[in-house]
Every structure is written in structure tokens, then in C-alpha cells.
Amino acid sequence: MRRKSKAAGKVYTAPWEKAFATILTPLEEFIHRQTTSGILLMLFAVVALIIANTQLNESYHHILQTHFVIGFEGFQLSKTLHHWINDGLMALFFLVVGLELKRELLVGELANVKQASLPIIAAVGGMLMPALIYAAINPEGHTLDGWGIPMATDIAFALGALALLGNRIPQNLLMFLVALAIVDDLGAVVVIAVFYTETINLSALLTAGFTILILIGLNLGGVRRIMPYSLIGVILWIAMLKSGVHATLAGVLLAFTIPMKPKYDPKRFLTLVNESAAHIKSIFGQNDNIILNDALRSRVRALGQGVYKVQAPAQVLEHKLHLPSAYLIIPIFALANAGVPINWAEFGEVISHPVTVGIGAGLIFGKLIGIAGFTWLAVKFGVSSLPKGLNFNHIIGVAFMGGIGFTMSIFIAELGFAQYPSDLLMAKTGILFASLISGLIGFAWLYFKTIKPAKTEDTEQH
DSSP: OEEOTTTTEEEEOOOOHHHHHOOOOHHHHHHHHHHHHHHHHHHHHHHHHHHHTTTTTHHHHHHTTTTEEEEEETTTEEEEHHHHIIIIIHHHEEEEEEEEHHHHHHHTTTTSHHHHHHHHHHHHHHHHHHHHHHHHHHOSSGGGGGGGEEEEEEEHHHHHHTTTTTTGHHHHHHHHHHHHHHHHHHHHHHHHHHOOOOEEEHHHHHHHHHHHHHHHHHHHTTOOHHHHHHHHHHHHHHHHHHHOOOTTHHHHHHTTTSSSOOOOOOHHHHHHHHHHHHHHHHHHHTTTOTTOOHHHHHHHHHHHHHHTSSSSSHHHHHHHHHHIIIIIIIIHHHHOOOOOOGGGGHHHHTTTHHHHHHHIIIIIIIIIIIIHHHHEEEEEEEETOOTTTTOOHHHHHHHHHTOOOHHHHHHHHHHHHOOOOOHHHHHHHHHHHHHHHHHHHHHHHHHHHSSOOOHHHHHHOO
């Protein structure tokens, strides 16, 4: 209930009241959190760069190389802090990625084949062309292993940059970028699983396969509680860690086994909600103070639990993990991996190194040619059509934004050049500068090539 303030004569709405009034679709909630995550990502990347280029650099690397042991005698996992972040925390990030992929494939932007065809084609082009450009510049030797680095698009960074343009950006363009980036993430997951696995521990891999079968059995058996999936998911992660296949992929595999459909009867649910509301109304008349009225508090809690349990487990988990993933895991990853020391005296040699050039050209030009070019071909030959309200200026702007490859690109670079620190440094330098250039060009292009909607009388009042 809204109340008027005696002092100001204004209507005051309590925070819990706003929670009932705030209705966001899963896509809107996703965009909002990814946008904020992108801004945090920028901030922590800058902090990491500052630390790496000051006297704190030695302490920074010393902390990252500190070993932490988890487990008990006879079964212990000993990893550096850097590895715990990249293999452990990022597994939760990949779990969120997997949940997003599943939602989009089943009920989201990628569920409708006709609607999904254009961002899928654009994403394929945006992965293929950067890889080809990199391979052309680094055709042989161990540097060829970096071909997967410029394939990735950082959705959080890209959406964060688009958010700065405000209402110049049509909602359809955001949806196009989200769909494109999610397909891009799927491609990156496949690339990591197939091409960045060096040795295989067969027994550990069989254990992982067995846990996946158990997870599928829980799904088919109608288990809708998240806890059993979480516990078995930990076993899956350990098995993947020991198998040689990158442990973070356990997150994606776990996500695809968590049920997307709730077990409930819509009519029965509506009846129960109405009955609960009627009980709350009658109990409220006895004492409107919820702290003193135990019956009222119990009914409100039961209603909340019922509303919570009626949702699909996958959507509940995605909602729960979005916050720590966007606001904690990704910023920590940036802080641990974006600390690139820049030697300005040798900067010319660094930016002219084949790895740096290959990644820079792949992200800046490969993404532009791949996303915009494949989109143009798809529309030209009638395979698909542009979403309503969009033109090729929008697509070109998004193609430049696709060159922001921060999180996943750095992640792949850590895998591809794990044994070559100097090349890893070149790769990270290329990623950072190419992402910055792509983001700035994309921002400028969309700013000057799009028109800000005129303010209407209605929007001015709000």
C-alpha cells in the first residue's frame, strides 16, 4: 500500500512493494545483469592493468601462485589460487552459460528456428573468419594453437558498452546480440572440449560419464530439487578435473541435465494461491503486525515457498547464480587474468608479434567480416531477414562490438599457451587492445549512425 509522506506530500513506496511491481522477463533480467557485469568487468580489468604495471606486480603474481589445498588425507586437490579461479570459479560461470544456453534453445530467442537462423549464421561467421585470419598469420608451429582465441565474444562487455548508448539501441538489437553471443559461447565450449584437451584419463572420463547418466536419471525420474544435482555436479567437476578435459565444461554438462520444466498443474496452482491469499486476508484482520502474528507470518512464508517451488529448477538456479557470476566470479577472473605488464620500450615489438597481430586482426576485422558479412549474405539470398526496426548500420555496429573478446578469449589463451608464457603475454595484449579498439569503434559507429528517439510528452512526465 502506498503512503504519503506528511513532510513532502509525496507517495512513498516501500522496497518490498517495489519487488511485487517489478516484473522482468528472463531476457530483460539477463540483459540488466550482464550490462552491470560488463561495467564491473571494465573496472576490474583496469585495476588489474594498473597493478601489473606498478611495484605491486610481484606481489600480485605471488598471491596468484599461492597454493591452496582442499580435501582430506588420501584425497586432496592442490592448486594455485590462479588455477582455483580458472578451473573452479569459472566452472560456476560455465554452469550459468549452460543454463542460459538451455533456456534460449528451449524457450528463448533460439527456440524458433526461423527467428534464430540469422543470429546463428552471424555467430558462425563471427567464429569462422577470426579463426581463419589468425591461422593465415600464424600458419604453423605452436602459435597456431591460438586460433580459437579471437573466436569468442564477451557478452557482458558488449552489452555494457551498448548500455552506454541508452535508448539509441532498439530492443531487437540487444536480443540479436544476446542470441549471437550465446551461440558464440556454445561454439567456444565445443572448441575448448574438442581442441584444447591434451591428455585423457580414461577412468576419470568414464566416472564423469557415469555421473552424467545419474544426473539424466534424476531428471527423467522427476527429481525437481536442486540439491541432488549440485552434489553430483561436484563429483562430475572433480572427475572432469582429473580426466584431462577442462573442468569448467562440467558446468555446461550439469546445466543440460537440470530440469527445465516444473512439476505443477497451472489451475491447481492458481487455486492454491487464491486460497492462501484468502487465509492471509482473514488472519490479517486478527493482528496486522506480521512480527506478532505467527499465523500470518507462517502463511506468508508458505505462499513464498509455494511460488518458489512452482518454478522450473533450471530457471531458479540460473536466477540464483546470475548474481554471484556477474558481480563476483567474472570480476575476480578479470582481476586474476587481465594483469598484463606493458613494456613501452618494447611495445612496437609486442604489437607486431604474429600472435598479437593475429588476435587483433581476428577480433577487429574477422568479427566485422564474419558477423556483418554472413548476415548480409543470409538476407541477400533470402535465408533470413533482419528483425523489425534494424538496418545494416545496426548490424555493423554489433559486429564491431563482437570484437570485444575479453573473458572467453583470455580463458582460451590460458589453455592454448599454458606452456608458453611469452606468447600468453602477447595473446593477452592483443585481446586487451583489440577489445578496446573494437568497443570504441562500435560505440562511435552506433552513436553517429543511429538516431536517438525524440522525447514524447508521456516519457517526459515519467
